[in-house]
Amino acid sequence: MEVLDSIPVELDKDRVIQGLRLGDKGKQIENMVQELIYVALNTARPKAIYTVSYVNNKNGDSLEIDGIKFTSRVLRANLDQVERVFPYIATCGRELGETTVPSGDMLRAFCLHVIKGMILAVAIVYLSDHIRRRYALGHISHMNPGSLEDWPLAQQRELFSIFGNVEELIGVRLTKDYAMYPLQSVSGIYFPTEITFESCQLCPREKCIARRAQYDPHLARKYLGNT
Amino acid sequence: MESNLETISQAVIDGDDKQVVKLVKDTLTGGISAIDILEKGLVPGIRALGALFKDGEVYLAEILISTRAMNRGVGELQPHLAGVDIHRKGTVVLGTVEGDLHDIGKNLVGLMLGSNGFNVIDLGVDVSADSFVSAAREHNADIVAMSGLLTTTITYFPTVVKALEKVGLRSRVKVMIGGAPVTRQLADEIGAEGFAEDCASAVDEANRLMILKQGGL
Numbered sequence: 288m289e290v291l292d293s294i295p296v297e298l299d300k301d302r303v304i305q306g307l308r309l310g311d312k313g314k315q316i317e318n319m320v321q322e323l324i325y326v327a328l329n330t331a332r333p334k335a336i337y338t339v340s341y342v343n344n345k346n347g348d349s350l351e352i353d354g355i356k357f358t359s360r361v362l363r364a365n366l367d368q369v370e371r372v373f374p375y376i377a378t379c380g381r382e383l384g385e386t387t388v389p390s391g392d393m394l395r396a397f398c399l400h401v402i403k404g405m406i407l408a409v410a411i412v413y414l415s416d417h418i419r420r421r422y423a424l425g426h427i428s429h430m431n432p433g434s435l436e437d438w439p440l441a442q443q444r445e446l447f448s449i450f451g452n453v454e455e456l457i458g459v460r461l462t463k464d465y466a467m468y469p470l471q472s473v474s475g476i477y478f479p480t481e482i483t484f485e486s487c488q489l490c491p492r493e494k495c496i497a498r499r500a501q502y503d504p505h506l507a508r509k510y511l512g513n514t
Numbered sequence: 515m516e517s518n519l520e521t522i523s524q525a526v527i528d529g530d531d532k533q534v535v536k537l538v539k540d541t542l543t544g545g546i547s548a549i550d551i552l553e554k555g556l557v558p559g560i561r562a563l564g565a566l567f568k569d570g571e572v573y574l575a576e577i578l579i580s581t582r583a584m585n586r587g588v589g590e591l592q593p594h595l596a597g598v599d600i601h602r603k604g605t606v607v608l609g610t611v612e613g614d615l616h617d618i619g620k621n622l623v624g625l626m627l628g629s630n631g632f633n634v635i636d637l638g639v640d641v642s643a644d645s646f647v648s649a650a651r652e653h654n655a656d657i658v659a660m661s662g663l664l665t666t667t668i669t670y671f672p673t674v675v676k677a678l679e680k681v682g683l684r685s686r687v688k689v690m691i692g693g694a695p696v697t698r699q700l701a702d703e704i705g706a707e708g709f710a711e712d713c714a715s716a717v718d719e720a721n722r723l724m725i726l727k728q729g730g731l
Binding site: 307308309310393397398400401433436439440441462470494 | 529612614616618622667
């Protein structure tokens with residue numbers, strides 16, 4: 288198990304404005320964004336934890352990772368030829384996660400929310416690059432419990448159990464309803480693969496702000512059958 | 515002066531709070547009533563913005579900038595609105611359900627409903643069924659609007675619906691739900707009359723529910 292807690296963070300004002308889809312809204316808005324970036328850069332301590340785990344007992348729609356059972360037809364299919372995987376949890380960090388703005392200022396709150404998400408993205412990229420380099424992997428992909436109905440959010444409980452006391456290790460708490468706190472945290476499994484896989488390809492939901500790939504009904508049928 | 519009202523609407527759409535304030539002041543000075551400036555200048559602006567959002571021409575941050583501009587305009591009107599009976603379409607009790615801490619979407623819905631003539635009672639996040647029921651009773655709610663962003667927390671929606679039934683409030687309120695994993699199908703399954711997939715359609719849906727309510731349906 289390895290904890291990454293010295294993740295370098297850079298935030299470019301223009302990228303943040305682009306992420307907010309603000310366009311040109313004048314100096315006042317630009318200054319507000321710049322101020323929030325300053326706060327974020329001086330506060331954020333994004334972190335990630337991962338471990339090297341082994342897959343066995345592949346059976347039907349289930350498999351075990353380090354002896355812990357996961358049930359997901361899609362995960363099972365993706366790991367069919369895979370023996371070694373990298374479970375992980377990444378976070379923007381409690382320090383930034385607990386940073387708030389004056390109550391009632393929704394614009395500022397929304398901008399900070401987006402910035403926290405961007406810092407989580409920095410942590411995720413750092414983590415995936417680290418895993419790829421450290422283990423000399425080619426292409427890797429990932430899956431996250433809850434991103435598909437096939438792999439329910441509640442399986443975060445099993446994923447967290449691989450690491451032990453995650454709150455102590457990187458400050459991420461899993462609530463009884465399987466929400467992670469700080470909210471800008473993510474859990475999942477990286478795995479080596481020759482194909483480009485994104486769970487979004489199997490998700491028919493329209494108008495999703497977090498969509499990373501186009502829905503592919505043919506691929507969805509291939510993985511999930513005619514459900 | 516009528517064209518001033520249109521210019522006020524445009525300034526709201528543009529999110530130009532300084533211009534909104536200036537125009538509101540000028541229009542008041544020009545003799546247009548505060549209620550007309552509100553209902554024919556500011557509110558149409560935010561309504562038009564909602565349509566642009568649904569068409570994908572503006573995004574969330576712009577909604578927030580424009581509602582801020584509108585609120586600055588409303589701030590200028592406040593002293594002139596004292597004692598004026600502002601027609602409220604209805605009262606909405608709004609919250610993110612128990613176990614869920616997500617609030618951005620809920621806040622945007624509250625903002626848009628409030629800007630479009632609803633009285634919004636925002637209960638915050640992690641709201642229990644009992645809290646929804648108490649607030650609905652206390653504020654004589656027309657609509658109970660619930661947000662949930664996790665597949666594990668939207669399971670509390672039926673709990674709130676049952677709690678409203680248990681105290682005899684269910685027939686007096688309409689229930690509306692929303693959030694990332696929420697669908698119209700789920701709304702139908704749990705007996706919620708309304709479903710909204712974003713803050714702009716939440717306004718349309720709330721308007722529709724008020725028509726249903728007023729028609730005794």
